[in-house]
Amino acid sequence: MAFPLPIPAALTSAFGWRIHPIFGDRRFHAGIDLGAPQGTPVIAAVSGQVVVANNMGGYGLTVVLENQSVTLRNLYAHLSGIAVQPGTWVEQGSVIGWVGSTGNSTGPHLHFEAQQLTANGWVAVDPLANGAMSVARAQ
Structure with a gap:
C-alpha cells in the first residue's frame, strides 16, 4: 500500500x-x-475501482x-475536490482528489481508512498496523 499523499504528512489522529x-x-x-x-493532491494507495465519489455527510467529499x-x-x-468518477478504475499513485476540510472537520487533512471484507461485512483495520506505511505523529 502506497502513502496516500505525495508529501510527508504528520499523523494528527490515530486509529482507535x-x-x-x-x-x-x-x-x-x-x-x-x-x-x-x-x-495537496491525494493519491490512490492501491489500484482499484471507484465505488464512491461523492459527499458522504460527516466525511464530506469522499472517494472509496x-x-x-x-x-x-x-x-x-x-x-476539497474529487478527480475521479464512480465505476472507473484507477492505478496506484493516481490523483483521486485534493486535501480539504469538508464535512465534520477542524482543518485541512486527509482522513484515510482501510477496510477488510469479512464474513460479517466490511471491517475497519488500522492502515499502519502491518508496517506498509509509516508516519510521524504531530506534536
Whole structure:
C-alpha cells in the first residue's frame, strides 16, 4: 500500500478510540488523519475501482476504492475536490482528489481508512498496523 499523499504528512489522529474533536464524546476513529495543506493532491494507495465519489455527510467529499479482488477497500475523506468518477478504475499513485476540510472537520487533512471484507461485512483495520506505511505523529 502506497502513502496516500505525495508529501510527508504528520499523523494528527490515530486509529482507535479517541475524544471526538468536534462533538467532545468518546468515539471509535476508524481511520487515520494526516495533516496536509489545503489542495495537496491525494493519491490512490492501491489500484482499484471507484465505488464512491461523492459527499458522504460527516466525511464530506469522499472517494472509496475497492481492490480487484474486492476484499480490501480504502476511503479518502474531507476532500476539497474529487478527480475521479464512480465505476472507473484507477492505478496506484493516481490523483483521486485534493486535501480539504469538508464535512465534520477542524482543518485541512486527509482522513484515510482501510477496510477488510469479512464474513460479517466490511471491517475497519488500522492502515499502519502491518508496517506498509509509516508516519510521524504531530506534536
